[in-house]
Amino acid sequence: MAFKKWTKSAEQLRPDPRHGSRMAAKFINCMMWSGKKTVAQHIFYDALDLIAKKIPDVPPIEVFERAVDNVRPNIQIRSKRVGGSNYQVPMAVNSRRSQSLAIRWILDASRAKKGRPMHMRLASELMDAYNRQGAAMTARDNVHRMADANKAFAHFAW
Numbered sequence: 001m002a003f004k005k006w007t008k009s010a011e012q013l014r015p016d017p018r019h020g021s022r023m024a025a026k027f028i029n030c031m032m033w034s035g036k037k038t039v040a041q042h043i044f045y046d047a048l049d050l051i052a053k054k055i056p057d058v059p060p061i062e063v064f065e066r067a068v069d070n071v072r073p074n075i076q077i078r079s080k081r082v083g084g085s086n087y088q089v090p091m092a093v094n095s096r097r098s099q100s101l102a103i104r105w106i107l108d109a110s111r112a113k114k115g116r117p118m119h120m121r122l123a124s125e126l127m128d129a130y131n132r133q134g135a136a137m138t139a140r141d142n143v144h145r146m147a148d149a150n151k152a153f154a155h156f157a158w
Contacts, residue, residue: 013029024061024064026103048063048123050123064126071102072093075143088153106136109135
């Protein structure tokens with residue numbers, strides 16, 4: 001009996017049609033709700049158009065990629081049970097997980113802002129992350145602060 005070879009989702013991911021960026025395609029897929037990809041693409045591209053108007057000297061896809069890189073965490077907290085008690089152990093983050101965390105934090109921060117259309121909220125959050133400000137950067141800083149506070153338990157990371 002022959003087994004079907006499963007493909008990885010990263011291999012199946014096609015770059016986005018406008019910029020040819022895999023990170024943008026991943027971001028659009030994470031933003032999508034109920035399979036409505038064209039709606040997510042319109043929101044993303046409208047946000048990039050707003051960024052292009054507000055920051056004219058830098059290409060908007062570069063602003064997006066730098067914003068995601070700025071929000072990426074280097075370390076994370078994992079709960080580890082040792083000798084009957086739980087410790088919050090700081091550990092290094094895999095690059096794929098750090099990218100997915102950054103995308104999730106940017107989307108959560110932009111969805112939390114109310115009162116404006118989504119493309120405006122996303123554009124402002126991406127520009128804030130590009131400038132190392134905003135709610136997504138606060139989430140990253142909180143994770144780093146927790147890891148720094150618990151670095152005494154780093155020897156439990158095995």
